[in-house]
Amino acid sequence: xxxxxxxxxxxxxxxxxxxxxxxxxxxxxxxxxxxxxxxxxxxxxxxxxxxxxxxxxxxxxxxxxxxxxxxxxxxxxxxxxxxxxxxxxxxxxxxxxxxxxxxxxxxxxxxxxxxxxxxxxxxxxxxxxxxxxxxxxxxxxxxxxxxxxxxxxxxxxxxxxxxxxxxxxxxxxxxxxxxxxxxxxxxxxxxxxxxxxxxxxxxxxxxxxxxxxxxxxxxxxxxxxxxxxxxxxxxxxxxxxxxxxxxxxxxxxxxxxxxxxxxxxxxxxxxxxxxxxxxxxxxxxxxxxxxxxxxxxxxxxxxxxxxxxxxxxxxxxxxxxxxxxxxxxxxxxxxxxxxxxxxxxxxxxxxxxxxxxxxxxxxxxxxxxxxxxxxxxxxxxxxxxxxxxxxxxxxxxxxxxxxxxxxxxxxxxxxxxxxxxxxxxxxxxxxxxxxxxxxxxxxxxxxxxxxxxxxxxxxxxxxxxxxxxxxxxxxxxxxxxxxxxxxxxxxxxxxxxxxxxxxxxxxxxxxxxxxxxxxxxxxxxxxxxxxxxxxxxxxxxxxxxxxxxxxxxxxxxxxxxxxxxxxxxxxxxxxxxxxxxxxxxxxxxxxxxxxxxxxxxxxxxxxxxxxxxxxxxxxxxxxxxxxxxxxxxxxxxxxxxxxxxxxxxxxxxxxxxxxxxxxxxxxxxxxxxxxxxxxxxxxxxxxxxxxxxxxxxxxxxxxxxxxxxxxxxxxxxxxxxxxxxxxxxxxxxxxxxxxxxxxxxxxxxxxxxxxxxxxxxxxxxxxxxxxxxxxxxx
Amino acid sequence: xxxxxxxxxxxxxxxxxxxxxxxxxxxxxxxxxxxxxxxxxxxxxxxxxxxxxxxxxxxxxxxxxxxxxxxxxxxxxxxxxxxxxxxxxxxxxxxxxxxxxxxxxxxxxxxxxxxxxxxxxxxxxxxxxxxx
Numbered sequence: 040x041x042x043x044x045x046x047x048x049x050x051x052x053x054x055x056x057x058x059x060x061x062x063x064x065x066x067x068x069x070x071x072x073x074x075x076x077x078x079x080x081x082x083x084x085x086x087x088x089x090x091x092x093x094x095x096x097x098x099x100x101x102x103x104x105x106x107x108x109x110x111x112x113x114x115x116x117x118x119x120x121x122x123x124x125x126x127x128x129x130x131x132x133x134x135x136x137x138x139x140x141x142x143x144x145x146x147x148x149x150x151x152x153x154x155x156x157x158x159x160x161x162x163x164x165x166x167x168x169x170x171x172x173x174x175x176x177x178x179x180x181x182x183x184x185x186x187x188x189x190x191x192x193x194x195x196x197x198x199x200x201x202x203x204x205x206x207x208x209x210x211x212x213x214x215x216x217x218x219x220x221x222x223x224x225x226x227x228x229x230x231x232x233x234x235x236x237x238x239x240x241x242x243x244x245x246x247x248x249x250x251x252x253x254x255x256x257x258x259x260x261x262x263x264x265x266x267x268x269x270x271x272x273x274x275x276x277x278x279x280x281x282x283x284x285x286x287x288x289x290x291x292x293x294x295x296x297x298x299x300x301x302x303x304x305x306x307x308x309x310x311x312x313x314x315x316x317x318x319x320x321x322x323x324x325x326x327x328x329x330x331x332x333x334x335x336x337x338x339x340x341x342x343x344x345x346x347x348x349x350x351x352x353x354x355x356x357x358x359x360x361x362x363x364x365x366x367x368x369x370x371x372x373x374x375x376x377x378x379x380x381x382x383x384x385x386x387x388x389x390x391x392x393x394x395x396x397x398x399x400x401x402x403x404x405x406x407x408x409x410x411x412x413x414x415x416x417x418x419x420x421x422x423x424x425x426x427x428x429x430x431x432x433x434x435x436x437x438x439x440x441x442x443x444x445x446x447x448x449x450x451x452x453x454x455x456x457x458x459x460x461x462x463x464x465x466x467x468x469x470x471x472x473x474x475x476x477x478x479x480x481x482x483x484x485x486x487x488x489x490x491x492x493x494x495x496x497x498x499x500x501x502x503x504x505x506x507x508x509x510x511x512x513x514x515x516x517x518x519x520x521x522x523x524x525x526x527x528x529x530x531x532x533x534x535x536x537x538x539x540x541x542x543x544x545x546x547x548x549x550x551x552x553x554x555x556x557x558x559x560x561x562x563x564x565x566x567x568x569x570x571x572x573x574x575x576x577x578x579x580x581x582x583x584x585x586x587x588x589x590x591x592x593x594x595x596x597x598x599x600x601x602x603x604x605x606x607x608x609x610x611x612x613x614x615x616x617x618x619x620x621x622x623x624x625x626x627x628x629x630x631x632x633x634x635x636x637x638x639x640x641x642x643x644x645x646x647x648x649x650x651x652x653x654x655x656x657x658x659x660x661x662x663x664x665x666x667x668x669x670x671x672x673x674x675x676x677x678x679x680x681x682x683x684x685x686x687x688x689x690x691x692x693x694x695x696x697x698x699x700x701x702x703x704x705x706x707x708x709x710x711x712x713x714x715x716x717x718x719x720x721x722x723x724x725x726x727x728x729x730x731x732x733x734x735x736x737x738x739x740x741x742x743x744x745x746x747x748x749x750x751x752x753x754x755x756x757x758x759x760x761x762x763x764x765x766x767x768x769x770x771x772x773x774x775x776x777x778x779x780x781x782x783x784x785x786x787x788x789x790x791x792x793x794x795x796x797x798x799x800x801x802x803x804x805x806x807x808x809x810x811x812x813x814x815x816x817x
Numbered sequence: 818x819x820x821x822x823x824x825x826x827x828x829x830x831x832x833x834x835x836x837x838x839x840x841x842x843x844x845x846x847x848x849x850x851x852x853x854x855x856x857x858x859x860x861x862x863x864x865x866x867x868x869x870x871x872x873x874x875x876x877x878x879x880x881x882x883x884x885x886x887x888x889x890x891x892x893x894x895x896x897x898x899x900x901x902x903x904x905x906x907x908x909x910x911x912x913x914x915x916x917x918x919x920x921x922x923x924x925x926x927x928x929x930x931x932x933x934x935x936x937x938x939x940x941x942x943x944x945x946x947x948x949x
Contacts, residue, residue, distance in 0.1 A: 268908060289909060303916040305909040609934070618923035620930045623937050649948070 040282075040301040042293050042323075042335040046308070050330030051077055051086050058101040058313045059324045059332060060119055062133070064375075064391060064414070067315070067324050069332045070098035070121060076135055079324075079332060090135025097124040100150045100313070105157045106430075120160060122148035128162055130176055141176045144168060150191050154198035155237060161201055163189035169203060171214070183212055190230065195256070196237035196455060197473070204230040209244055209258070223258045226250065232273050238280035238455050239296055245271035251285050253298045261599065262298025262615070275314040275323070279416050280457060282337070284323050286311025291325060291335060297599060299617035308333050319377045319391065319414045321354070342381040345606060347399055349386065351376055357388070359402055368402040370395075380418040380425070382606075383555065385438050387425050389415035394427065396438055406440045417456060421463045422509065422555075424484065428453050428461070435468070435484055444487025448472070448480045448495075464507040467516050467532050469496075476501040479520065481532055491533065498522060498541060506551060507532070508558045508574075511636065517575065519560060521548050527562065529574050542577045544584060545569065550612075552605040557632035561605045561624070563612070568593040570610075572628040572654060576661035579708050586657035586679060589624060596620065627655055635662045640671045653679055660684075667704050695796060696803035699726050706730065719743075725750055725795040732757045741773060753791065756783045 052071035059069045067079040074092040079085070092098065103119040118138065122128045124147040130139040144164025151162045159179065160172040167185040169192065172178055185205055192203040200213045206229055211221040228247030235242050241261070242254040247270040253262040269288035276283045282301070285292040291304040291311060309328025316323050325333040342349045348360045357370040357379075374390035381387075386397040389410065396406040410429070417428040424443055427434045432453055435443040452473050460471040467490065468482040478497045481490040489495075501523040508517045516532040527545030551562035560571040570589040577584050593600070596614050603611040603619065608626045613619055627650050634643040640663070647655050660675035669688050676684045684707075691703045698721035705714040711734065718727040724747045731740035737758055744751045755778055762769055769775055823829065829837045837844070 268912070289905075290912070300916065300919070303913060305913060614926070616919070616923065618926035620926065621934050622930065623934045626941075 040293065040337060040341070041339045042291065042302050042304050043338050044291065044304050044306050044333055044335040046306055046331055046333050047086075050327075051332065052330040054330060055309070055312065055328045056326035056330060056332055057098050058121075059315045059326045060101045060103045061315055061317045061324065062103060064317050064319045064322070067317075067332070067334075068101065068103075068119065069324075069326060070101055071326075071330065072097050073330075074098075076131070077332075079334075081322075081334065090131070090137075092137075095125055096127075096129070098122070099124055099147060102152050105153050105155060106318075120151045120153065122151040122162060124148075126164065128160075128172075128176075139176050141172070143170060143172075146188075149189060152192055152194055154194045155196075156198060159198070161192055161194065163192045163203060169201065169212075182214070183210075191233045193233050193235040193242075195235060196240050202233055202235050202242060204233055204244075206230070207246070209233065209242070209254070211256070211258070221258055225252060225254070228270070231270065234274050234276050234283070236276040236280040236283075236296075238278070238457050239459075241276075241280065241296060243274040243276060243283055245274045245285065249287075251294075253296070264298065264300075269310070272310045272312055273314045273325070275316055277316045277320040278318065278454075279320050282320070284314045284316065284325075284335075286314045286325055288328075291323075291333065293335075293337065295617060297601065297613075297615055297617075299615065301617075304335065306333055319375070320416075321375055321377055340379075342379060342386070344381045344399075344604075347381065349379070349381055351379070355390075359386075370397070370402060370405075378415050378418050380420050382420040383422045385420065385425070387418050387420065389418060389427065394436075394440075396436075396440055398438075406438075408436075408440045416454065417458065417461070419458065419461060419463045421465050421484075423465045424463075426461075426463050426468070428456050430454050433461075433468075433470070435463075435487070444482075444484060446470075446480075446482040446484075446487040446489075448489070450474050459504040462505050462507040462518070464509050464516060466513045467507055467518075469505050469507050469518055469532070471502050471505050471520075478502075479505055479518070481518075496530065496532075498528070500524060504551070506553050506560075508553050508560070509555055510557050510632075515575070517558070519544075519551065519553075519574065521551065525549070527551065527564075529577060531578075540578075542581075544571065544574060544577055549599060550602045552602040552610075554605045554607075554629070556607060557629045557636075559605075559624075559628055559632070561602060561610050563593050563596065563600050563602070564590075566593055567591065568596070568612075568622070570624055573632075573658040573661050575665060576658070579661045579664045580684075581709065583657050583661050587654060587661060589654060625652075627652070628658060631655060631658055631662070635659075635666065638666070638668075640668055644671060644674055647675070647678065664704065664708060667701070669700075669704070695800040696721075696723070698723055699799065702726070702730070711736075715739075723799060725753075725792070726799070728754060735761070737761075737771070737774070741777065745777075750791070751777060752781060752783065753788050755781060756785060756788050759783055 052073050052075060054072035056069050056071045059067055061067050065081040069077050069079065074094060074096060076089045078087050078089045098121050100122045101119050104117060118130055118132045120128055121131050126142060126144045126146055126148060127140050128143050128148050128151050129137050131137050143162050144166050146165030148162050148164045151160060153160050158174060161169060162172065163169050165188040167187055167189060169182040169189065170178060171180050171182055182201065187206050190204050192201060194201060200211055202209060202211050207224055207226050208222055209225040209230065225244050226246035226248045230244050230246040232245045233243065240256045242256060243251065245251040249267040249270055251264045251271050251274055252260060255261055267287055271285060271287045273286035274283060281296055283294050283296065285294060288310045289305055289308060291306060293301045295301060308325065308331055311325040311327060313326040314323055322334060322336040327333055336354060338351055338353065340351045346362045348362060350358045352358050354375045355372045359368040359370060372390050374392050377389050377391060379386065379388040384399045388395040392410060393407050394410050412429045412431050415427050415429050419426040424435055424437045427436065430453060432445050432447065434445050437443055446468055455473055462469045466484055468484050470480045472478045472480060477500060478495045479502060480495045482488065483490050502520045503523060505518060505520040514533055517529055518532050519527060519529045521527055525547050526543055527548040528541050529544050530541040545562065545564050547565035549563045551560060553560055560574050562569050568591045572589060573587045576587050596612060599615045601613045603613050608624050608629060610622045610624060611619055627646065631643055631646055634646065643659055647659050656675050656678040660672055660679060663672035663675055669692060673685055673688045676688065687707060691700055694700045694703060698717060702714040702717045705717065715727050715730060728740050728743050728750050731743065732754060740754045744754045758774055827838060829840055831837050831841045
């Protein structure tokens with residue numbers, strides 16, 4: 040990725056330019072100390088003077104009123120706030136008319152920022168005060184006061200916190216009066232500029248110590264740049280939070296959100312006092328110390344999938360290279376390319392007006408449809424369809440360009456969704472809510488309606504990242520998520536009636552990705568690179584999960600690696616310094632998944648015997664139990680030396696009826712309640728009681744026995760035996776009550792049990808057809 | 818004799834026997850003096866002219882010298898600033914080189930991992946072929 044800069048031969052402003060701001064993707068306003076406000080139109084390459092301010096107004100900062108206000112979107116920003124050195128801020132309309140001037144601070148007003156919904160304005164000044172103003176410029180409160188000037192201020196993502204500078208310190212202050220303030224020393228020199236992104240919640244700071252740094256919202260340092268030659272005078276996040284720009288003397292840098300730098304430009308600009316990203320995130324403008332306004336747009340983004348490599352060579356041109364035969368195709372677009380995504384044999388490109396869908400089989404005839412609104416902020420692909428997110432909503436399209444659905448939930452804010460907080464699979468869409476970060480909304484993709492009973496999935500702590508698995512049956516759709524403590528959890532998406540368990544399968548997980556062809560999960564866990572070959576194993580046999588993992592030392596990735604893609608058996612990880620690392624995992628688990636999904640158990644066993652790998656056998660064991668194929672499970676368990684389980688499976692096979700077999704398989708997976716329910720439904724009361732007795736679940740056993748008025752004596756007998764074995768006395772009130780006047784007669788009990796088993800056998804014999812097919816039932 | 822008498826009366830005769838009030842000798846000397854004076858004045862005027870010419874010339878020279886001097890100073894300053902400029906340029910290029918180096922390092926790391934992948938895959942293929 041690179042910046043292509045353009046600079047006029049002669050500066051339009053006579054003095055240094057102090058601030059710039061975009062109105063649309065092609066229109067920019069700049070203010071300078073020569074008192075001019077100039078409007079730049081990039082389509083016609085014109086720069087016209089909008090207004091000349093009075094001679095005593097020296098502008099310092101400008102910020103356009105946010106475009107989307109309370110869900111309603113205006114097509115264009117209508118006015119902006121301009122702060123000046125005489126202690127005032129001015130509300131100025133698009134035509135350049137000063138609508139209002141407000142005396143705000145003693146000394147210069149150094150920065151002014153609207154919050155995200157445009158309901159409040161914050162200004163900071165040389166007098167060290169932070170003031171909050173209403174939309175019309177009425178003073179609401181003085182939030183804080185300190186002894187040093189405040190050079191820069193930024194709103195938090197929810198507009199409820201404010202980040203500001205205090206010398207070498209950064210301070211996050213919530214708007215509520217008594218909430219806790221977060222304060223930390225961030226730089227060795229005075230901090231000149233801060234920015235806080237609403238999408239990824241990361242903070243940027245730049246200072247006179249010639250460094251720029253990236254922080255998370257808890258004040259943890261994620262990246263610190265090397266020392267530059269000159270102080271860093273400006274930093275700015277792109278709206279989607281993927282990139283940021285850094286400005287210094289004769290320097291313009293483009294960086295990834297993790298801090299490493301994509302490109303460096305050394306234009307002849309003097310110091311860059313202010314940088315602004317255009318709304319679509321493709322261009323930046325910089326206010327230069329020598330009166331210039333520099334424009335730069337981002338080119339040479341790359342997308343790679345399997346054997347295709349696509350580069351955005353110019354603003355409207357893409358080059359597709361097929362690495363296998365070196366064939367090159369050029370794709371031309373009518374408008375500027377804003378976003379693109381390449382996956383599942385399709386390339387989806389959004390320009391400012393249209394969406395193009397290319398198939399990798401045919402680059403010549405894309406499918407084109409018009410977009411409702413220009414700025415697509417995210418494209419997400421699944422095998423059957425893809426998703427576009429823009430400021431107005433979430434839209435699901437098929438690869439034929441047909442709108443499938445547009446899921447919604449109350450209080451949805453689409454402008455802050457990113458690939459971590461939204462996940463798409465063939466049948467399900469998951470979105471993490473912003474207003475309550477503990478909640479995940481699940482939708483059916485075909486209808487756009489909430490899944491199941493419409494209740495969202497909720498967790499006990501804040502969720503950072505979610506991912507849906509891509510393959511397999513809809514009923515078995517799984518979602519994994521990382522919470523605030525960096526623990527990895529898995530749960531089922533379908534939740535009919537009973538609450539599905541949310542099971543923890545990893546700790547200190549930095550990043551994760553599902554494989555695109557089978558349900559294998561890859562991630563970086565603490566210091567280890569981990570692949571969960573069969574995450575579903577936790578629902579089958581929890582102890583088996585560690586055996587189905589592939590682990591590798593990940594120290595070579597340094598800290599904070601990110602998984603870029605997990606395609607086929609190739610996993611690509613981006614290190615914190617920006618370098619890509621490609622890794623190959625064994626292809627066998629994927630093949631195994633394929634066999635199992637088509638119930639080719641013989642082939643699966645043969646594969647495992649060929650590979651002779653314990654991990655693979657463990658996967659097969661778990662898969663077989665999940666599909667209730669006990670023969671395969673027995674072989675697989677035997678191969679990994681789990682003799683106890685082989686025995687148990689053997690005993691299951693000897694059970695007389697289908698119901699008890701199923702129940703015992705459920706028991707095997709630890710689903711005691713399900714097993715009991717199944718037995719009760721089948722009328723096998725004694726078996727249900729016996730299950731509870733075996734589990735020493737005495738109370739429940741007695742309860743069942745009493746309820747069905749059978750085998751009370753059996754329960755009591757076993758209880759008595761248990762107590763005698765351990766030399767204990769009965770203390771349970773209910774057992775004492777029932778034991779009164781009941782003589783335990785083992786012979787009678789044994790006879791009764793025999794009778795029950797015979798009865799079950801008889802029943803099973805009556806329906807032999809069913810008995811023969813206890814295999815897979817999806 | 819008459820001459821003497823007339824002389825006492827203040828009258829004289831010149832060679833042409835014209836009657837004169839002034840003694841011809843004195844008169845002649847006066848005339849001579851007058852001529853000499855005229856010649857002197859002329860010479861002085863010429864001298865003055867020459868001197869002014871000279872001054873003008875010197876002034877011009879001085880001006881030229883001053884110009885050259887300023888030029889020299891300017892050139893010297895330019896020289897100094899060019900070294901500075903070069904330094905700045907060098908610094909900029911160094912920064913660009915450093916950037917490219919980090920990019921190169923990234924590519925090197927990526928290349929290495931790709932090589933490793935290739936080795937892995939070849940190994941896998943070999944293993945596969947031999948086992949079959």
